[in-house]
Amino acid sequence: xxxxxxxxxxxxxxxxxxxxxxxxxxxxxxxxxxxxxxxxxxxxxxxxxxxxxxxxxxxxxxxxxxxxxxxxxxxxxxxxxxxxxxxxxxxxxxxxxxxxxxxxxxxxxxxxxxxxxxxxxxxxxxxxxxxxxxxxxxxxxxxxxxxxxxxxxxxxxxxxxxxxxxxxxxxxxxxxxxxxxxxxxxxxxxxxxxxxxxxxxxxxxxxxxxxxxxxxxxxxxxxxxxxxxxxxxxxxxxxxxxxxxxxxxxxxxxxxxxxxxxxxxxxxxxxxxxxxxxxxxxxxxxxxxxxxxxxxxxxxxxxxxxxxxxxxxxxxxxxxxxxxxxxxxxxxxxxxxxxxxxxxxxxxxxxxxxxxxxxxxxxxxxxxxxxxxxxxxxxxxxxxxxx
Amino acid sequence: xxxxxxxxxxxxxxxxxxxxxxxxxxxxxxxxxxxxxxxxxxxxxxxxxxxxxxxxxxxxxxxxxxxxxxxxxxxxxxxxxxxxxxxxxxxxxxxxxxxxxxxxxxxxxxxx
Numbered sequence: 194x195x196x197x198x199x200x201x202x203x204x205x206x207x208x209x210x211x212x213x214x215x216x217x218x219x220x221x222x223x224x225x226x227x228x229x230x231x232x233x234x235x236x237x238x239x240x241x242x243x244x245x246x247x248x249x250x251x252x253x254x255x256x257x258x259x260x261x262x263x264x265x266x267x268x269x270x271x272x273x274x275x276x277x278x279x280x281x282x283x284x285x286x287x288x289x290x291x292x293x294x295x296x297x298x299x300x301x302x303x304x305x306x307x308x309x310x311x312x313x314x315x316x317x318x319x320x321x322x323x324x325x326x327x328x329x330x331x332x333x334x335x336x337x338x339x340x341x342x343x344x345x346x347x348x349x350x351x352x353x354x355x356x357x358x359x360x361x362x363x364x365x366x367x368x369x370x371x372x373x374x375x376x377x378x379x380x381x382x383x384x385x386x387x388x389x390x391x392x393x394x395x396x397x398x399x400x401x402x403x404x405x406x407x408x409x410x411x412x413x414x415x416x417x418x419x420x421x422x423x424x425x426x427x428x429x430x431x432x433x434x435x436x437x438x439x440x441x442x443x444x445x446x447x448x449x450x451x452x453x454x455x456x457x458x459x460x461x462x463x464x465x466x467x468x469x470x471x472x473x474x475x476x477x478x479x480x481x482x483x484x485x486x487x488x489x490x491x492x493x494x495x496x497x498x499x500x501x502x503x504x505x506x507x508x509x510x511x512x513x514x515x516x517x518x519x520x521x522x523x524x525x526x527x528x529x530x531x532x533x534x535x536x537x538x539x540x541x542x543x544x545x546x547x548x549x550x551x552x553x554x555x556x557x558x559x560x561x562x563x564x565x566x567x568x569x570x571x572x573x574x575x576x577x578x579x580x
Numbered sequence: 581x582x583x584x585x586x587x588x589x590x591x592x593x594x595x596x597x598x599x600x601x602x603x604x605x606x607x608x609x610x611x612x613x614x615x616x617x618x619x620x621x622x623x624x625x626x627x628x629x630x631x632x633x634x635x636x637x638x639x640x641x642x643x644x645x646x647x648x649x650x651x652x653x654x655x656x657x658x659x660x661x662x663x664x665x666x667x668x669x670x671x672x673x674x675x676x677x678x679x680x681x682x683x684x685x686x687x688x689x690x691x692x
Contacts (some may be wrong), residue, residue, distance in 0.1 A: 225623045225624055225625055225657065226623075226624040226625075227623070227624065227656075227657045228657070230685065232682070233684060358687075359687075360665060360687025360688055360689055361685075361686070361687035361688075362687075386688070392690040392692065393687070393688060393689050393690060394583075394689070394690065394691050394692060395583045395662065395689065395691055396658050396659070396661060396662040396665075396689070398581075398653070398655035398658050398659060398662075399655070402655060402657035402658045405658045405661070407689075410692070542624040
């Protein structure tokens, strides 16, 4: 089993690593420690450089203009992209573009013209509204937002919670119950945010400022039947589509941040002295650094295993769940130890560690909490029997 | 936490500012009629947090500011966005002294 990077992967990793260090790190010296965006002009310049690298439009299929890269390469890029202060939730300040609401690739041609292509071109912002106050991990049961047919339209009432970017989006995907309980009663709608009845009520303030969450209220929102995405009752399948796949780079992003934190801890342990000796000579510190190293290597292997299986065309749902579970939790531990090694400086906003600590905590909940990942893994391994 | 900041106004004076600590958070400035003229943020780049920002406002009051109120909030960035967006929803414009805000970064809120 050859786990070495290919020459092409090596080149891509080097390119992205240099981009982050030469273009992104200097920018962050002038930004607020919790910033998650740069000016449109700066973003355009950064994106232009990414386009020159041939990497613009990550997660966009090649037939729609994205780069021809496999999931392993995508994960390697994710590890590199996230190695800056805002990197976990705003990798390279979105300069790589991306598919965002990838479910729109399943749209009709009319829907693609109106909603997919402008999104891919970066001209429109989108949102994804699945979670509700009643729940998010189990949307098949939790969705209570109701859509009732009225002539050529559907009328939607209900509320959505934890919806990133809805206040700034032009349109997005919103899931409502059109039928009975369970999976087959949910339909996906493409909803435009300026329509009467679509109200973003508040920002939900959490541990992170990047990609902040909002609460949406739908008051007799009329949605044309032409804006149903897929089939009536097919919403759950649409929501689930690509979940396993996108978990892999999501996990990789956690590792990127943790790698940077660990590097900082290593450097600091060599220069910081206490009681006449540098920190790295203390066994307690050495063990923390060793545990960091083991956590990082373990998490990396889990991510690479999931990516490799996906690239071979094999089922990888279990591997994707393991990658997400291991990477999010291990990365949190790495950043925590790295903060500890830095002492007081570790919890100051002067360094990015405290931001990573807060944001990584959310990673144990988002994209399926750790407990749900374990549920997925248990179901798969118990069903599979011994091998 | 209410979406709109609804704390009582305090006079923009040295004595009042002396009682404000150097926390991170958001603040509003108003004129004598209590019309909000500026929504500001004491973010992590501020040397003295809310106290420092209000001192700057006292030294150079924007557009007739005579009153202030603050909210200590570690989620200062999103709270600042929220207050600006709510104000925009209520008034169809930003406060008159908020010429420092790039409106391209603002979304829409309709808190009701």
